[in-house]
Amino acid sequence: SQKIEQNSEALNIQEGKTATLTCNYTNYSPAYLQWYRQDPGRGPVFLLLIRENEKEKRKERLKVTFDTTLKQSLFHITASQPADSATYLCALDGSNAGNMLTFGGGTRLMVKP
Amino acid sequence: NAGVTQTPKFQVLKTGQSMTLQCAQDMNHNSMYWYRQDPGMGLRLIYYSASEGTTDKGEVPNGYNVSRLNKREFSLRLESAAPSQTSVYFCASSDGPGGQETQYFGPGTRLLVL
Numbered sequence: 001s002q003k004i005e006q007n008s009e010a011l012n013i014q015e016g017k018t019a020t021l022t023c024n025y026t027n028y029s030p031a032y033l034q035w036y037r038q039d040p041g042r043g044p045v046f047l048l049l050i051r052e053n054e055k056e057k058r059k060e061r062l063k064v065t066f067d068t069t070l071k072q073s074l075f076h077i078t079a080s081q082p083a084d085s086a087t088y089l090c091a092l093d094g095s096n097a098g099n100m101l102t103f104g105g106g107t108r109l110m111v112k113p
Numbered sequence: 114n115a116g117v118t119q120t121p122k123f124q125v126l127k128t129g130q131s132m133t134l135q136c137a138q139d140m141n142h143n144s145m146y147w148y149r150q151d152p153g154m155g156l157r158l159i160y161y162s163a164s165e166g167t168t169d170k171g172e173v174p175n176g177y178n179v180s181r182l183n184k185r186e187f188s189l190r191l192e193s194a195a196p197s198q199t200s201v202y203f204c205a206s207s208d209g210p211g212g213q214e215t216q217y218f219g220p221g222t223r224l225l226v227l
Contacts, residue, residue: 008153032212043117043203043218044156051213089155093212100146100171101212105155 002028004104006090012110019080021107023073023090030092031099033066033073038087038106047088048075080111114139117219119204125225126194134189134222136204142217144210145187146171147179149200150221156203162187163210194226 005024013019023033031052036044050057050066050073057064063076077084087106093099120135138145143164148156148171158171160179168179176198178190187206191198202222207214 004155030212034212034215041221043205043220044216045218046215049213049215091156091212099211100158100161101216102158102172103148103156105153 002026002092002102004090004092004102006088006104006107008105008107010108010110012112013080015081015111015113017080019077019084019109019111021075021088021109023075023104025071025092028071028092029068032093033064034091034101035062035064035073035075036089036091036103038089044089077109080109082111082113085109085111116140117204117206117217119202119219119222121222122220123223123225125227126191127227128195130194131190131192132194132224133191134202134204134224135186136188136219137186138204138206138217139185140206140208140217141184142206142208143184144207144214145181146205146207146216147177147187147189148203148205149173149198150203151200159189159202161210191224194224196226198224199226200224 035047038044065074089106091101091103117138146161147159162181165184204219205216
């Protein structure tokens with residue numbers, strides 16, 4: 001069955017540095033990959049979607065890459081700020097019926113001033 | 114626009130009790146979803162409704178039922194709550210079904226089953 005892996009350990013970085021989060025998947029070839037942000041006690045909020053034929057996508061300080069050979073997506077936040085501290089979830093369109101999104105467990109990012 | 118709203122925000126149940134979680138969206142979306150989120154497990158799909166009048170099982174449907182009441186509302190029912198159903202429940206909606214669609218989430222319902 002498909003498996004999505006995100007680093008369950010928190011990522012701690014200094015303000016102003018670039019944060020890089022990883023999403024790996026196995027037994028699967030998604031056509032779409034999405035990234036969401038989740039703050040404590042709140043629902044996830046959509047950030048970016050990237051298609052399998054797109055290598056890279058950018059939105060302001062955010063950049064997502066999608067390597068279908070490595071079966072990996074990288075999510076970068078440049079010039080990180082304490083306000084970027086949150087949990088980031090990757091999600092892939094599923095191999096299940098209906099191609100529903102399947103979410104990874106998320107990685108918590110802590111940006112220290 | 115309120116987006117996706119969920120009620121209640123928090124609920125405590127005793128084992129065997131029943132309850133219904135309510136969800137409504139005002140974005141005229143066709144598709145709606147119910148997820149549960151447990152520590153270290155990520156979001157897992159319980160049921161979804163690709164369009165008004167249809168519902169389908171997700172990854173973890175056992176112990177739950179759903180009703181797509183109309184285009185706006187999608188409810189989740191626990192007929193006989195069990196401690197294993199202690200979780201945070203999120204409702205979401207999207208313009209259409211499938212992984213290419215952005216999903217919009219509600220604030221969640223925190224359920225504790227004793």
